[in-house]
Amino acid sequence: KYVFKKQFFMDLVYSICNRANNKITDQYRLFREANDPVIYVEKKREEYYSIFQKYCHGATSAAIYGEIICQKFKEPIEQSVYKKTARDLANEIRTICESLNGNRSNLEKHILRKLAEEEDFNKYMNYVKTPRDHFKSFIRDEVSRYITDKFSVSVLPKMKKNIKLLQQKIMKAAHESTEHVQVNSGDAGLWLKSFTQQLSDELIFSEKDLSGVKHDDVYDFNLLEDVIRQELPAI
Template sequence: MGYNISYIQQLTEYIKRRVTEHQEGPVNYEFKKKFFMDLVLSICKRANKMITDQHRLFRDANDPKIYVEKKREEYYRIFQKYCHGATSAAIFCEIICQKLKEPIEQSVYKKTARDLTDEIMKNCESLNGNRSNLEKHILKTLAEEEDFNKYMNYIHNPRDHFKSFIRDEVSRYITDKFSVSVLPKMKENIELMQQKIMKAAHESTEHVQVNSGDVDLWLKSFTQKLSDELILSEKDLSGVKHDDVDDFNLLEDVTRHKFPAIMTDISSNFSKKTFPVKLDYKFRPDELLIDHFCQCC
């Protein structure tokens, strides 16, 4: 799902068409077949990681088997609560907590990545200046390594070399500073998110009580108050059965009790390996820095 080998053929045809269009213009040279092959390989090599990451994200979001596996524990906990005679408010809150877990995780990871990017640009010697400073450090590294192949790659494929250098620098920084910088940022952002969720639940309860509203109004208010923090809408929770939920103080109390466990679960899964994997590709610190430094490559 998401990727088909035929896409490579489509990409090849597109490149061939663009090369042909270029040659039909006012040019005094002709591309050899070897050039076309090298061009296709170069483009595919550049796009390989992006395509792989996007395919993984698409598969995780759309493959029914993966989806059901991810939801197994959530559904089992809800089933247990029904069997134990839990109140409608408790079950409703359990469902909300589980549905919010992934958006919360993405928001926390994204905020941590932005904070980390700012820190790297301040503290990493090679990345704390402009493009000229970065290039100076690249040349210095090339001279120290005395690797002729890398130097030729830098000459012929400067953008690729810049990207590779930035990724290496960011990876090294995250590895070296994970315990003293990355992890504390993650925990701080988790605590801030928890406070915002608790505040949203409390204000939504007050809003419903003042306006003599129902659980739909509570849900609408709750999602709106978190809209700046989470990729979430009322529709995301529309499938939750909540007709008989009418004790909003209990709902708020259960929310306050449940969310710390969700936050602890997110925090416990945070590691050097999961940080780049779970984070959306375009929000990764290395990609943000590549966009910053390589716009003119």
């Protein structure tokens, strides 16, 4: 029969409180980063300064609006390219990588072979006790090794290809949005709506991302399109 001592309950309460404290601290940090105006303005300092400089040099509203759109594009483009490249690599690895191109028994065979080569008893016991975790670790290591070995000949070319394709889709959306606005005698709001809708399947980007940006005096949509074409490669 086991009897829990007072010290055990004290340690248990301390552990629970410590875990709760870490979780609450992380949530507070994320909330503050998302809602604190000082942090927000600090993050936007370079962006706002760049816009201010453009106005001082006499840039038109359309040119500045185009640059702002491109600045907002950076993170969505990165996410899109990484995800697309990851999918392409996953298909390639399943086809080429010997340890990952078969069924579970094939995977297990390679795991056991690697354990035998390493002669690490602790890893073997980990495999016996928690096979699921060991499988995940093995697959992660194999993928990391493949990416490292094939980065220049496979990963980088795929990323460049996906970037180029995405740039083409963005410019196609910009051009068609310009035509749509001109045909319908629309304004910048209509242009932005058309533009974001056409890219909704490619980027996590919407009108809300530009909700605080004034565009009432943006009328030259051909210039807007040209600015995006010029600024996009730099992203």
